[in-house]
Amino acid sequence: xxxxxxxxxxxxxxxxxxxxxxxxxxxxxxxxxxxxxxxxxxxxxxxxxxxxxxxxxxxxxxxxxxxxxxxxxxxxxxxxxxxxxxxxxxxxxxxxxxxxxxxxxxx
Numbered sequence: 001x002x003x004x005x006x007x008x009x010x011x012x013x014x015x016x017x018x019x020x021x022x023x024x025x026x027x028x029x030x031x032x033x034x035x036x037x038x039x040x041x042x043x044x045x046x047x048x049x050x051x052x053x054x055x056x057x058x059x060x061x062x063x064x065x066x067x068x069x070x071x072x073x074x075x076x077x078x079x080x081x082x083x084x085x086x087x088x089x090x091x092x093x094x095x096x097x098x099x100x101x102x103x104x105x106x107x
Contacts, residue, residue, distance in 0.1 A: 010056030011040055014081060014089065018043060025052075038072065041081075048101050051076035058084050062092050070094075077101050 011027050018025040018041075025043035041052035051073035055065055060082055069078035079093045096106075 006056055007040075007054070010083075011054050013056075014041060014052070014054050017089065039069075039076070042076070049076040051078050053078075053080045055080060055082035057082070066092060066094065 015025055015027060023043055023045055025041050027041055028038045039051040040054040043050040043052055051069055053065055053069040053072075062080065062082075065080040065082070066078070069080050072078075077093070077097055079091055079097075081089055081091050083089045
């Protein structure tokens with residue numbers, strides 16, 4: 001399976017999971033071109049807008065993927081949702097982003 005098709009399939013799979021939990025989410029509708037403000041998936045989880053970079057690969061540079069999410073997220077919470085074959089989906093994000101999304105502020 002080529003990487004573009006694999007990526008599209010992964011995004012659709014992730015959308016089905018999110019929808020199953022009642023999360024409002026949609027794929028990037030600009031011909032699936034990434035970049036600033038154009039996540040693979042945009043989601044609204046409670047009051048938080050989430051910028052999702054979806055990765056379905058066997059080898060992943062988490063640091064590079066998280067940098068991409070941060071660079072492109074604008075005012076949304078940048079996260080990387082990823083999985084390898086036959087493994088569960090995982091979420092990677094910076095701790096400070098999680099704490100701020102939960103309403104905590106640095107003292």
